[in-house]
Amino acid sequence: MDTEINAQVAQQLNLKLSQVNNVLTMLSEGNTVPFIARYRKERTQNLDEVAIRDIENIAKTLNDLNMRKTAILKAITEQGALTPTLDKAIKTARTMQAVEDLYLPYKQKRRTKAMIAKEQGLEPFAQWLLKLSDEDVSIVAQKYLNTQLPTIQDVLAGAIEIIAEQVSENAHHRDWIRNLTWKQGRLESTLKSGGEDLDGKGVYQQYYAFGAPLKALNGYQILALNRGEREKILKVAVVINTDDILNRLRFKEIGTIRNEAGQIVDNAIQEAYKRFIGPAIEREIRTSLTNDASQQAIDVFGENLYHLLMQTPIKGQVVMGFDPGFRTGCKLAVIDANGKFLAKTVIYPHKPANAKERAAAGENFKQLIADNNVKLIAIGNGTASRESEEFVATNIPKGVHYVIVNEAGASVYSASEEARQEFPEFHVEERSAVSIGRRLQDPLAELIKIDAKAIGVGQYQHDLPTKELDMAVGTVIETAVNQIGVNLNTASAALLTHISGLNKTIAQNIVTYRDENGEFNLRSKLKKVPRLGAKAYEQAAGFLRIIEGKNLFDNTDIHPESYPLAKAILAAANLTVADINTPTIQKLTTIDTKQLANQLAAGEQTVADVIASLLKPGRDVRDDLPGVILRSDVLHIEDLKPGMELEGTVRNVTDFGAFIDLGVKHDGLVHISRMSRQRIKHPSALLAVGDVVKVWVVDIDLKRDRIGLSLLPLEVVDD
The missing domain is CATH 1.10.150.310 (Tex RuvX-like domain-like)
Known part of the structure; x- marks a missing residue:
């Protein structure tokens, strides 16, 4: 155990050192985060999974930093170049970037022009120039003429390469320029020549002439700019006024001296920034922006995925999975209350099917419902979804409801080896119908079979x-x-x-x-x-x-190691195992948890958790979450009017807003500016995937199939 690292972790997270020590010890012993969070609360002092993972991640980051420092010190020592000052600077550096800046002059790299100049014997001349002597430069340079360097200009060019590389590898210069660029720099984009043709639909139109301070950029903007640049539509660059940078470099390297040697060094300084420092820092900043934007997008995706997986399951009902389609028909699959397949068929309710087929579709649909006592229909939200919704709403028997289910990734699963093994005789679409139905019954159990990137509850996840x-x-x-x-x-x-x-x-x-x-x-x-x-x-x-x-x-969720404790708790309340699932078990609610924990020599939190489990055996935490909206009629975008109040389900949360399923063909967007009277940092502060919310229609763009919504009544928005 590295006590220094543990102390740093505790300080960064504002935790007790004992908490950090215990968590890292348990992790090193092979315990998992969920196990530690649920069954070792006394040792962690009730830390949740997020805090435990933070401890794990920060400890790893600090350990990686220490390992890198050790490797760099060893490499510089082997070169015979380690000084006490450099040793201290590396050991006290707090970031990986600072360590790498210090290592840069000693780092093995490909052969540079500066290296070649040194091999040609020009390093003494370069160091002489840096002393800014008033001697005639040409006279001194003549001493270095040879067959490899036939002219004074060749000598000067080589010396400039050496000085430029030396200036560019100065850790203090880089650190100052990096900080200044972050403070004053902007990220700007323009339309690349011919890029408009590649853009086609104008997806990147807002970035054809775009600029924003580096610190003011949103994550989704950075990812969009990166994609536009990658697709050769946009030209993107970090822009900063270089005068301040060059003036500082001049001040540090040549002060106020402007003699001939000083002018040559000045040229080298400009080369150092233009060719080495500027491009390197731009790459660093672009990488940092991308990493931060990617991490933010990953966090948003993870948050959305979590809430999607935690949606309330529909229990105890026979469900029909309805996979919509035009030419190939709609695939229907009925599954029982436990997800077991019962029956399937294909119907053709939409054109290009002929009138006879369309008429038969309704009868077959109703018959399948009646034969299997179907109570709920899960309609996939893909191609022909809304047309299928109209068909279902028209033909649905009384007492039966339907739900639109996000079918993203269903086709990926249906073509998988797992799906083929379970339903070897089914067509891909028929497997999709089963999957769609199961998503309603138990979203978690079904969705974990699918590559999460195909589920579609994030932003730019394929770029991450x-x-x-x-x-x-x-x-x-x-x-x-x-x-x-x-x-x-x-x-x-x-x-x-x-x-x-x-x-x-x-x-x-x-x-x-x-x-x-x-x-x-x-x-x-x-x-x-x-x-x-x-x-x-x-x-x-x-x-x-x-x-x-x-x-x-x-x-x-009582752990087997706590079964004796559970029996002791029951006995303390004059109860037995037979009292579980009976009204008598409620006697446990009157117990003084702290007093009982002391009496049984057990952890108070563990005793409280065991009591909670005894009161609700078989409890599913999802049962306390909002359920899905059950529908029996259909709504069209043409039915919407500004000011209309509706109920909808949150389908996706992004940096700029949330998409709401209203039961029409296209989801509506609640922009972040229409979510609260107070400023919020991110839509996830208010909304999560699966939430059922009340919204008001702000505007409808029929041509672009866009619906603007608000969480606030319109008079509040107007104010």
Whole structure:
């Protein structure tokens, strides 16, 4: 354990050192973040997953910095160039950038013009020039003439290369120029010659003549500019007035001296900035802007994905998945209350189908509903979605409702090996219909099968760094799955993979063991699963539920290690396990948790968690979240009027606003400026994917299919 790093982490996060020490110790012992957050609250002093991951990430960053410092000090020492001043500067540097700036003069690099000039013996001449002597430069330069350097101009050019490289590698110069550029620089873009033709639809039109201070740029603007530049539509550059920069460099290198040698050094200074420092800092700034914008977009994507996964499941109802289509028809699949496939068919309710086929579609649709007692229809929001919605609304029997479901990624899943194994005889679209229906029944269990980037709840996710996005997605899924817990006897291998302590191999072994030996009736039977050792059992058991097993505790999030504590808590209230799921269990609400924890020599937070679990066995945290909007009629964009009050579901949250599903063909946009009377930093401060909200129509653009909405009544917006 690195006590210095731990102390820095504690200071940065304003936490107690004991919290940081305990978290990092537990992580090093192979404990997962969900397990630590849920079952080790006394040791962390009730830190949540976010705080635990912050500790982990900052400790890694600081450790990486220390490792880089060690490697750089070793490299400079081997060159015989390490001085006490440089050693101290590197050891006390607080950022990776500062360390790299100090290392730059000693870094192995490809052969430069300055290196060649030094090989030609010009370094003494360059150092003489830097002394700014009043001697005649030409006379001194003549001493360096040779076959490689036949003219004085060649000698001067070589010396300028050496001085320019030396100036450019000065860590203090770079640090000052970098800070000044951040303060005063702007990012500007113009339309590239011929770029308008490539743009076609004018997607980047707002960036044809764009400029903003570096500190004022929004993440989505940076990502848009990057994409426009990559597509050769825009020309993008960091712009700054260089006079201040060059004047400072002159002051530091030559002061007020303006003799012949000073003029040559001045030329080298200009070369240093123009060729080396300026472009390098522009690259650094562009990279930093992109990294920050990407991280912000990843955070937004993760937040949206989390809320999408945590949407309230529709339990206990037979659902019809409806995958819309024109030419190939609409694929219908009925699944029972547990997601098991019951029946399927294809209907042709839309043109180019003939009148006879369209008439038959309604009858077949109603018959499938009646035969299977369907109560809810999940309509995918892809091609022909709104036409299919009209068809459903026209033909739906009384008492049956429908919901528009985001089908993004359904086709990706339907063509996957997992989908082919489950439904080998189905067409791709028929598998999609099953997936759409299951998304309504249990969004989490279905959506984790799909590449998250295909789900479409972010901005520019296909432009984001794959590794970082995948890590963020993995974290979000892990958090969601473990917060909810899964049914050990129905969970797929794909779902089990995300449970704390399990990997792909162990998850598949659990499913195989279940198939060969029947359902689990005790959590402890997990220990018989091949390759599921004691550590994996410890990490996973509390997140796996057995609905109707031999031990009622197995249908709670009480960890098996706390079963004796749970029995002791029941006994303290004169209750038994048989009282669980009866009104009598409410006696637990009258217990003094602190007093009982002291009496049982247990952690107060653990006692409180066990009591909460005993009061609500089998609890699904999603049940407390808002449900979906059930519809039985259809709305058209032409029906909308400014000022109209509507109810809608948040489909996506971005940096600039939120998209709301109103039940019409196109989602409406609530711009961030129309969300609150007070200024908010980001729409996610108020809205999350899946929220059901009341909105007011501000404007409708029928030509562009755009709907402007407001969270505020229009008189408030007008004010």
